[in-house]
Amino acid sequence: MVPISPSIFKAYDIRGIIDKTLDAGVAHKIGQAFGQAALAKGERTVVIGRDGRLSGPALAAALAQGLQAAGVNVIDLGVVATPMVYFGTNVLGAASGIMVTGSHNPPDYNGFKMVLAGEAIHGTAITALYDAIVAHDGSSAATPGSYSTHDIRAQYLERIIGDVKLARPIKIAVDCGNGVAGAFAPDLFRGMGCEVIEMFCEVDGNFPNHHPDPAHPENLQDLIRMLQDTDAELGIAFDGDGDRLGVVTKDGQIIFPDRQMMLFAADVLTRHPGEQILYDVKCTRHLAPWISKHGGVPLMYKTGHSLVKAKLRETGAPLGGEMSGHIFFKDRWYGFDDGLYSGARLLEILTRVADPSALLNSLPQSDSTPELHLHLNEGENVKLMDQLRSNAEFPGNQQIITIDGLRVEYEDGFGLARSSNTTPVIVMRFEAETPAALARIQGQFKRVILAAKPDAELPF
Secondary structure (H helix, E strand, O other), X not given: OOOOOHHHEOOOOEEEEEOOOEOHHHHHHHHHHHHHXXXXXXXXXXXXXXXXXXXXXXXXXXXXXXXXXXXXXXXXXXXXXXXXXXXXXXXXXXXXXXXXXXXXXXXXXXXXXXEEOOEEOOOHHHHHHHHHHHHOOOOOOOOXXXXXXXXXHHHHHHHHHHHOOOOOOOEEEEEOOOOHHHHOHHHHHHHHOOEEEEXXXXXXXXXXXXXXXXXXXXHHXXXXXXXXXXXXXXXXXXXXXXXXXXXXXXXXXXXXXHHHHHHHHHHHHHHOOOOEEEEEOOOOOOHHHHHHHOOOEEEEEOOOHHHHHHHHHHHOOOEEEOOOOOEEEOOOOOOOEOHHHHHHHHHHHHOOOOOHHHHHHOOOOOEEOOOEEEEOOXXXXXXXXXXXXXXXXXXXOOEEEOOOOEEEEEOOEEEEEEEOOOOOEEEEEEEEOOHHHHHHHHHHHHHHHXXXXXXXXXXX
């Protein structure tokens, strides 16, 4: 029996290591606490699902029992992609849901992504679950909730296939990294009229081929080779639980999500002129002018899928996106992040042109770094960021944005340092018009970080 640890209650979800910080006993307690929170909001039913991880069945069963012990009815969708649980909370008459998923983490991790009464919970709402567990007296509801299973697959696939129409047939390669998207993506795209080359679409919680995380270029190399060796026009990849999308062109270029957002924004703004388009602080500086040029209002916001989702609800924006690959369509969809749906919408746009890769490669871009991580001890990241925000000085004409960490905008690029909400890390990203400008901006960040923490081991 694993004791309940506050360390697994993260900013956007709950995440732990199996048999170290997370087991069936912990899952049961989380279910009971979440069930009580749902009842307090007048919710009587909770939708659950799980990804393909080996620890999923035991955790999902215990979670269901905990929910029922609170007096809540459970609808169990079985093995699904995370967006299918979100979809369930929109179409099954129950606005709360929990997905048992470790997302893109190593095989020995698992966790829970949660929607409570229609809102993705984060921050204090998640720590409140921990407080409720600690305060709980061990009692159960007088009448336990019911348990039923439901197969949502056909309804979900039909909803997308009915909404998204291709202009012409296209051959694509789809790499699911042995994550749970493999059980749905090939059928979805074939149903839309694509010819599909399947790569690692067998769901296997050991992830035997490569890590299911398209945010990292090394995980896209198999897909890049497949495009070289076949007549597929485009490569699409998913993360472990199917809520994030990766895209690769015929010539092996990776189209990161901030550039995918350009295509999506231009398309969505044809139907929603003058509306806000939301994106996080890690995105390219080319995105804001692009949104303005296409008749929208750019709105930069904090990183974090739950935070972006909440801001989307607050603003009524028809589209939001994050550099990590979470794309949120409120236009024609429900406003939750869904890699499968985003892939479908991308293909709708790209099949209108003869050469999809040429269109993707023509999107504006600069020299940029991937996410760089400065690893610190627990708690140090927050302290260091506070120090930088109050003391750091950057010479030259620049704008300093502090909505999430420190983003310094120059005429020829930007630098970002922000504290991760999930691990003791400072996340950095740099972009510039020339390699020399990139080196200059990185040099300025190096100077202010080392001034605040002389022993910092910087990743650049």
